Amino acid sequence: MEGDGNCQFRALADQLFRNPEYHKAVRKQVVKQLKHHRKLYEGYVPMKYRSYVKKMKKSGEWGDHVTLQAAADHKILVMI
Template identity: 55%
Template structure:
Protein backbone atom coordinates (compact mmCIF):
# COMPACT_ATOMS: atom_id res chain seq x y z
CA UNK A 1 0.00 0.00 0.00
CA UNK A 2 1.40 3.41 -0.97
CA UNK A 3 1.85 6.28 1.46
CA UNK A 4 -0.88 8.25 -0.34
CA UNK A 5 -3.38 5.41 0.11
CA UNK A 6 -2.51 5.21 3.80
CA UNK A 7 -3.21 8.94 4.22
CA UNK A 8 -6.54 8.62 2.40
CA UNK A 9 -7.62 5.71 4.58
CA UNK A 10 -6.87 7.73 7.72
CA UNK A 11 -9.28 10.45 6.55
CA UNK A 12 -12.34 8.22 6.07
CA UNK A 13 -15.35 9.38 8.06
CA UNK A 14 -13.98 12.83 8.86
CA UNK A 15 -15.79 16.08 8.06
CA UNK A 16 -14.33 18.42 5.43
CA UNK A 17 -13.10 20.74 8.18
CA UNK A 18 -11.44 17.86 10.05
CA UNK A 19 -9.77 16.69 6.84
CA UNK A 20 -8.42 20.19 6.19
CA UNK A 21 -7.11 20.47 9.75
CA UNK A 22 -5.47 17.04 9.43
CA UNK A 23 -3.82 17.99 6.13
CA UNK A 24 -2.52 21.26 7.57
CA UNK A 25 -1.08 19.47 10.58
CA UNK A 26 0.41 16.74 8.36
CA UNK A 27 2.20 19.36 6.24
CA UNK A 28 3.14 21.44 9.31
CA UNK A 29 1.17 24.52 8.19
CA UNK A 30 -0.50 27.09 10.41
CA UNK A 31 -3.90 28.46 9.44
CA UNK A 32 -4.22 32.25 9.28
CA UNK A 33 -7.80 33.48 9.06
CA UNK A 34 -8.59 36.20 6.51
CA UNK A 35 -11.46 38.68 6.61
CA UNK A 36 -14.56 37.37 4.83
CA UNK A 37 -15.03 40.43 2.66
CA UNK A 38 -14.74 39.03 -0.86
CA UNK A 39 -11.03 39.83 -0.94
CA UNK A 40 -9.92 36.72 0.95
CA UNK A 41 -7.90 35.17 -1.91
CA UNK A 42 -6.12 38.46 -2.52
CA UNK A 43 -5.60 38.91 1.23
CA UNK A 44 -4.10 35.42 1.50
CA UNK A 45 -1.75 36.14 -1.40
CA UNK A 46 -0.77 39.49 0.13
CA UNK A 47 -0.14 37.80 3.46
CA UNK A 48 2.23 35.30 1.86
CA UNK A 49 3.91 37.79 -0.49
CA UNK A 50 4.15 40.88 1.72
CA UNK A 51 3.42 39.48 5.20
CA UNK A 52 0.50 41.91 5.30
CA UNK A 53 -3.01 40.95 4.18
CA UNK A 54 -3.92 44.65 3.95
CA UNK A 55 -1.83 44.79 0.75
CA UNK A 56 -4.63 42.88 -1.01
CA UNK A 57 -5.49 45.88 -3.21
CA UNK A 58 -1.93 45.96 -4.58
CA UNK A 59 -2.10 42.23 -5.36
CA UNK A 60 -5.46 42.68 -7.10
CA UNK A 61 -4.10 45.63 -9.12
CA UNK A 62 -1.08 43.60 -10.27
CA UNK A 63 -3.28 40.67 -11.30
CA UNK A 64 -5.70 42.92 -13.20
CA UNK A 65 -2.79 44.70 -14.88
CA UNK A 66 -1.43 41.33 -16.05
CA UNK A 67 -4.86 40.32 -17.39
CA UNK A 68 -5.16 43.61 -19.31
CA UNK A 69 -1.59 43.47 -20.63
CA UNK A 70 -1.71 39.82 -21.76
CA UNK A 71 -5.30 38.97 -22.75
CA UNK A 72 -4.18 36.38 -25.32
CA UNK A 73 -2.53 34.33 -22.57
CA UNK A 74 -5.50 34.30 -20.18
CA UNK A 75 -8.60 34.66 -22.37
CA UNK A 76 -8.83 30.90 -22.89
CA UNK A 77 -9.08 30.30 -19.14
CA UNK A 78 -12.22 32.46 -18.90
CA UNK A 79 -15.04 30.54 -20.55
CA UNK A 80 -17.96 31.57 -18.33
CA UNK A 81 -18.20 35.23 -19.50
CA UNK A 82 -16.75 37.79 -21.87
CA UNK A 83 -13.08 38.35 -21.03
CA UNK A 84 -13.33 42.15 -20.86
CA UNK A 85 -16.27 41.83 -18.45
CA UNK A 86 -14.25 39.35 -16.38
CA UNK A 87 -11.34 41.81 -16.13
CA UNK A 88 -13.75 44.61 -15.19
CA UNK A 89 -15.28 42.41 -12.48
CA UNK A 90 -11.86 41.47 -11.10
CA UNK A 91 -10.99 45.17 -10.90
CA UNK A 92 -13.76 45.58 -8.33
CA UNK A 93 -12.94 45.44 -4.64
CA UNK A 94 -14.65 42.47 -2.92
CA UNK A 95 -14.91 40.46 -6.15
CA UNK A 96 -13.90 36.90 -5.29
CA UNK A 97 -10.72 35.53 -6.83
CA UNK A 98 -10.83 32.24 -8.70
CA UNK A 99 -8.60 29.69 -10.43
CA UNK A 100 -7.73 32.22 -13.13
CA UNK A 101 -6.55 34.84 -10.64
CA UNK A 102 -4.40 32.20 -8.92
CA UNK A 103 -2.82 31.33 -12.28
CA UNK A 104 -2.18 35.00 -13.02
CA UNK A 105 -0.73 35.59 -9.53
CA UNK A 106 1.67 32.68 -10.05
CA UNK A 107 2.81 34.28 -13.30
CA UNK A 108 3.06 37.84 -11.96
CA UNK A 109 4.99 36.91 -8.83
CA UNK A 110 6.89 34.01 -10.44
CA UNK A 111 5.89 31.57 -7.71
CA UNK A 112 4.26 28.19 -7.48
CA UNK A 113 1.02 28.42 -5.51
CA UNK A 114 -0.04 25.33 -3.59
CA UNK A 115 -3.74 25.33 -2.80
CA UNK A 116 -4.54 23.07 0.13
CA UNK A 117 -8.16 22.03 0.60
CA UNK A 118 -9.96 19.09 2.14
CA UNK A 119 -9.50 17.45 -1.25
CA UNK A 120 -6.26 17.05 -3.20
CA UNK A 121 -3.56 19.71 -3.29
CA UNK A 122 -3.53 21.78 -6.46
CA UNK A 123 -0.67 23.79 -7.83
CA UNK A 124 -0.68 26.90 -9.99
CA UNK A 125 2.44 28.07 -11.76
CA UNK A 126 4.82 26.70 -14.33
CA UNK A 127 6.74 23.55 -13.54
CA UNK A 128 10.50 23.74 -13.64
CA UNK A 129 10.95 27.50 -13.73
CA UNK A 130 14.41 28.09 -12.36
CA UNK A 131 13.86 31.59 -10.98
CA UNK A 132 10.77 30.84 -8.92
CA UNK A 133 10.64 31.89 -5.31
CA UNK A 134 9.50 29.55 -2.53
CA UNK A 135 5.98 28.20 -3.09
CA UNK A 136 3.03 30.01 -1.55
CA UNK A 137 0.60 27.79 0.33
CA UNK A 138 -3.04 28.87 0.51
CA UNK A 139 -5.88 27.05 2.21
Protein backbone atom coordinates in the same frame (compact mmCIF):
# COMPACT_ATOMS: atom_id res chain seq x y z
CA MET B 1 -8.86 36.20 6.65
CA GLU B 2 -11.85 38.47 6.48
CA GLY B 3 -14.83 37.09 4.61
CA ASP B 4 -15.28 40.16 2.43
CA GLY B 5 -14.65 38.62 -0.98
CA ASN B 6 -11.02 39.66 -0.99
CA CYS B 7 -9.77 36.49 0.72
CA GLN B 8 -7.66 35.19 -2.19
CA PHE B 9 -5.97 38.55 -2.55
CA ARG B 10 -5.54 38.91 1.22
CA ALA B 11 -3.96 35.45 1.41
CA LEU B 12 -1.58 36.29 -1.43
CA ALA B 13 -0.68 39.61 0.19
CA ASP B 14 -0.09 37.82 3.48
CA GLN B 15 2.30 35.35 1.87
CA LEU B 16 4.08 37.84 -0.38
CA PHE B 17 4.27 40.85 1.93
CA ARG B 18 3.39 39.40 5.35
CA ASN B 19 0.45 41.78 5.49
CA PRO B 20 -3.05 40.92 4.22
CA GLU B 21 -3.91 44.60 4.12
CA TYR B 22 -1.93 44.90 0.88
CA HIS B 23 -4.72 43.00 -0.89
CA LYS B 24 -5.68 46.02 -3.00
CA ALA B 25 -2.16 46.27 -4.43
CA VAL B 26 -2.15 42.54 -5.16
CA ARG B 27 -5.51 42.76 -6.92
CA LYS B 28 -4.23 45.70 -8.96
CA GLN B 29 -1.19 43.71 -10.12
CA VAL B 30 -3.32 40.67 -10.96
CA VAL B 31 -5.68 42.80 -13.05
CA LYS B 32 -2.67 44.36 -14.76
CA GLN B 33 -1.37 40.87 -15.57
CA LEU B 34 -4.79 39.88 -16.96
CA LYS B 35 -4.93 43.01 -19.13
CA HIS B 36 -1.42 42.67 -20.54
CA HIS B 37 -1.52 38.92 -21.20
CA ARG B 38 -5.04 38.35 -22.43
CA LYS B 39 -4.13 35.44 -24.71
CA LEU B 40 -2.86 33.43 -21.74
CA TYR B 41 -6.15 33.61 -19.83
CA GLU B 42 -9.13 34.32 -22.07
CA GLY B 43 -9.71 30.65 -22.89
CA TYR B 44 -10.37 29.96 -19.21
CA VAL B 45 -12.86 32.76 -18.64
CA PRO B 46 -16.57 31.83 -18.97
CA MET B 47 -17.71 35.29 -20.09
CA LYS B 48 -16.57 38.19 -22.25
CA TYR B 49 -12.98 38.85 -21.28
CA ARG B 50 -13.33 42.61 -20.85
CA SER B 51 -16.32 42.08 -18.56
CA TYR B 52 -14.33 39.55 -16.55
CA VAL B 53 -11.37 41.91 -16.10
CA LYS B 54 -13.71 44.77 -15.16
CA LYS B 55 -15.41 42.50 -12.61
CA MET B 56 -12.10 41.38 -11.11
CA LYS B 57 -11.02 44.99 -10.74
CA LYS B 58 -13.71 45.53 -8.10
CA SER B 59 -12.85 45.11 -4.45
CA GLY B 60 -14.89 42.33 -2.89
CA GLU B 61 -15.04 40.24 -6.05
CA TRP B 62 -13.90 36.71 -5.33
CA GLY B 63 -10.69 35.55 -6.95
CA ASP B 64 -10.77 32.32 -8.93
CA HIS B 65 -8.45 29.87 -10.67
CA VAL B 66 -7.67 32.45 -13.37
CA THR B 67 -6.70 35.21 -10.95
CA LEU B 68 -4.61 32.74 -8.96
CA GLN B 69 -2.77 31.70 -12.12
CA ALA B 70 -2.27 35.33 -13.12
CA ALA B 71 -0.83 36.08 -9.67
CA ALA B 72 1.57 33.16 -9.96
CA ASP B 73 2.58 34.14 -13.49
CA HIS B 74 3.13 37.75 -12.46
CA LYS B 75 5.31 36.72 -9.54
CA ILE B 76 7.41 34.48 -11.81
CA LEU B 77 7.81 37.26 -14.37
CA VAL B 78 8.92 39.70 -11.68
CA MET B 79 11.50 37.23 -10.38
CA ILE B 80 13.11 36.63 -13.81
